[in-house]
Amino acid sequence: MLVIGENINASNVSVGKAISNRDREFLENLARAQSAAGADFIDVNVGAGQGFNEHVEAAMEWLVEVVQGATDTPLSIDSDVPSAVEVALRSYRGNALMINSVSAEPGKLESIGRLAAERQAYLVALAMGTQGIPNNVEERLAACELIMSHLTRLGLTEEQVFFDPLVLPISVDPTQGQVTLKTIEQIKSRYPSAKTVMGLSNISYGLPQRGMVNRAFLLMAAYAGLDAAILNPLDAKMMSFVRVADMLTGKDPSCKGYLRAHRRGILVD
C-alpha cells in the first residue's frame, strides 16, 4: 500500500498558520516526520486561499520549496486551482510526482490533465462529476469512464491515473461502505493498469471512536484492491494495519516488512 501523508494541509489550523507565517521549521519537521514514518508521497495543500492575505500560487510555491528541501520523498500537489498546480510543478525538482486531484468536471480535467500529461505526473481522479458524490457504484464508474477517456486523449497512460472511489459516511447510509469497496473492485477490473487511492476518514464521520472504523475500512479496501491511501503516517496504529494489510494481500513476501517493523518496535496493537 502506498502511503500518501496527509498532514501538511492548510485545513489543519496549526499548519494553516505555519504556511501564513512562513514557519519553515514547523513544516520541515512535519515533512521529515512523515517520511521517517513511511510516507511514500507527502501531500501539500495550501487551501483555497481563505485565511491568507496572499495568492494561493505564492503559498504553494513557497511550500513546495520548503518540503522538497526537507525530504526526498515525492510530493503530492494537492490543489484544484490549475495555476497553483502549475506553479508547484515548475518549482518541483523531484522525479515522481502526484497531482491531487481532478474530477469529471470538464474544465479542470482539461487544464490539470494537461499539466499531468506534460510532466508525466500521477494524477488522482475523483469518481464524481459536477453533481457531487454519487451514492451508487454505477454513477461513480461512469465518472471514471469519462475521466479516463479524457485523460488518455490528453496523452496520460492508465498507469498514471489513481482513481479515488470516494467515501460517504456510513452513519448517514449503512450501504456506503459496500458502495465504495465495490467501486474499487470494479475500477480494478475495468482498468487493470490504473491505481486506486482513498482518504479513509469520511467513512466514520459522525461516529465515535473513529480511528478503529477507519483502520477496519482500510483492511477491507486493501482486500478489495486499494493501492494507496491518504492518511496520517504518524498514526502508529494505522501504519501498523497498513503493514498487516500488505502482508495479508501478499505484498510483503516472507513477512519481511512486518517482522522488521516488529523488531523496530513500531507495530502498535
Next chain:
Amino acid sequence: MLVIGENINASNVSVGKAISNRDREFLENLARAQSAAGADFIDVNVGAGQGFNEHVEAAMEWLVEVVQGATDTPLSIDSDVPSAVEVALRSYRGNALMINSVSAEPGKLESIGRLAAERQAYLVALAMGTQGIPNNVEERLAACELIMSHLTRLGLTEEQVFFDPLVLPISVDPTQGQVTLKTIEQIKSRYPSAKTVMGLSNISYGLPQRGMVNRAFLLMAAYAGLDAAILNPLDAKMMSFVRVADMLTGKDPSCKGYLRAHRRGILVD
C-alpha cells in the same frame, strides 16, 4: 457476524483440567462470560480423550449438561467422534444447535451428516479431504462440492451447512491469506444459501503480535463474505472489530449495535 465462542476447549490446559475434575463452576462461569460478551454459539470440545481416564462420550455428556444449565446460548458440539456427537445431541435440550465438524472424509461425513440431518442441526464442514488442507482454492472447492452433494443426499439443506474455507499460516506461504479469502468468495457464489465460518488464529501462526493480524484478517474475511467466526469473545479488541465489520458490511443498520457498544464502554480501540 455470528460469533462462536471457542473458550471451552480441552486443548486449553485449565479447561481440560476442569473437565477432568468435573469442575462445574469453572465451566459455568466460562459459558456465562462468553454469552455475556456476545457469543451466538458456545463451542464445547472435550478433546480426543487424551488426558482423561474416561470415555469421551461421558465427558461430552457431562459438559453439555453443565453448559446448557448455565446459559441459553446454543451449543456447538465440537468433536469428530460420531458417538460423542450422538451423546451430545441426546443430552441437549435447546433448539438451534451446531455440530463442528466434518470434512470430505466419507466415513464421518456419512455418520455425523446423518446425525445433523436427523436433528436438523447446523453442520460445520471443512473444505478438505483426507489428504490434509489443500494449498489452493480449487481443491478446497472440490472438497466443498463433494461434501455438499453428500449432505444434501442425506437430507440436509444448503442453509444448514457452514463451510470452513480453512487457513494456513501466512508466515509459511504469503499467498495463503488470499487463498482463504478467495475460497470464501467462491463458496458464497456457488452456494448462496450456505454459510461460511472460520477460526482465525492459524493465519498468524509463527508471527509476533498475532492479535492484530487475526483482527485484520477477520475484517478482510467479513468483506469476502464470512458469516461466522470461531473466536474468543472475551477478547474485547476482537469483539470490537466484529462490531465494526458488521457496520461496514451493512449488517448493522443505523450503526445501532456499534453505538450501543460504544455507550456501554465495551469498544476497545
